Amino acid sequence: MSQPVKIVERKPVPSDAIMLYGLPDVGLVGLIATAHIVSELKLTEIAYVDSDILSPIVVLHEGLPHSPLRIFGNGNLIAVVSETPIPAEAVSPITRALVEWGQSKKAKTMISIGGMPIQNRQDVKELEVFGAASNRELLSLLQERGVEILMEGYVVGPQALIMRYCTEKNLSAIALLAQSFYNYPDPEAAAAAIRALSKITDIKLDVSKLLEKGEEIRLRARDVMKRTQRELTEMKKTQEYDVPLYV
Amino acid sequence: MHTERRRRTIFELMREYIDDLDRFAEELIESTALIERPSWDTEAYTLEPLHNIFITPDEAMVTVDLPYTEPQAIKVKAISEDQIEITAKMRRKVCFHDFGITHRKGEFSSFRCQTRIPVPVDTKRMKTKFKRGILEVRLPRKKGYKIKGRIGASHA
Secondary structure (H helix, E strand, O other): OOOOOOOEEOOOOOOOOOEEEEEEHHHHHHHHHHHHHHHHOOEEEEEEEEOOOOOOOEEEEEEEEOEEEEEEOOOOEEEEOOOOOOOOHHHHHHHHHHHHHHHHOOOOOEEEEEEEOOOHHHOOOOEEEEEEEHHHHHHHHHOOOOEEEOOOOOOHHHHHOOOOHHHOOOOEEEEOOOOOOOOOOHHHHHHHHHHHHHHHHHOOOOOOHHHHHHHHHHHHHHHHHHHHHHHHHHHHHHHOOOOOOOO | OOOOOOOOHHHHHHHHHHHHHHHHHHHHHHHHHHHHOOOOEEEOOOOOOEEEEEEEEOOOEEEEEEEOEEEEEEEEEEEEEEEEEEEEEEEEEEEHOOOOOOOOOOOOEEEEEEEEEOOOOOOOOOOEEOOEEEEEEEEOOOOOOOOOOOOOOOOO
């Protein structure tokens, strides 16, 4: 029987690197932020994900086929980007395989970037970014660097599973969640997430270009957002609005 | 005074039932088509914007993402009691080539979408707001509907 999720390496993969996850989610925050990082730092494709549980899609770039779920990298950074939403039922095996692969590459910290939907997003100019982490040391780091901690609540989707699998394996993981629109691509939230990322890592990036291209990104991202919205419904993403019951 | 109230025949009731079923089927086909059709129309030169609807106890709120749009270029009109149409001319024309797509031809100058409102609303009292590229259309829900039922009924 073939492996359900295979990560095919195309180039040498750095070890001790920071591993970023930009998977389609609310406001496409993680995807937009990570794609911007890949483009600005000129990261090259080092691996891709091959799996029968993903939708039967190839993405053509300059006429050549690529997996929609690819891994980019350079000397000290690895970035996972998916150009199409991951089907809700595939999120668990895919994220598990990515975390295990990252572990085998001795990834230093796994950081997933995502959005946190807020109702009055249109009226909020300064977007806050909240952080969650797999251990107390990382929580302290977030606090020291001025990233507000997500103290209580639910996290649903890829970030939740990456955090859970990393905790199981005693790996360092951080989730950065920027306040965002739920259903609309949100480049401003992606910029806020990158600013927060620069506080806790050596990844220093100018986000002005991302903000300038905001309208273009929103226009181009319509179809991905629409399909992502359906998967978010499937994975019951709105549970993030719920008030948890602690006993 | 005698009020004559004609009882509907079984055939009339069946007719009503079939009409309801037809309407439901039409809505289902329409919603399926909305999901699967492309988000662009090269004949009308329009793009379908992302849009959503939220229902609260007081109103129905439709939001639409309209990049490259100025507020004065947006038109919202009620096309029936339960449907509104939103059109918005973009500041610049875009074509497939702008998205890196060379195997399709087409140019788009505006956004257009129609949304069915699933609850009775007063379209005459519709209010709009455009902020951060998002159009918000608020439609107050119609009041005065009576729901049959008893509160505190006791069988004692």
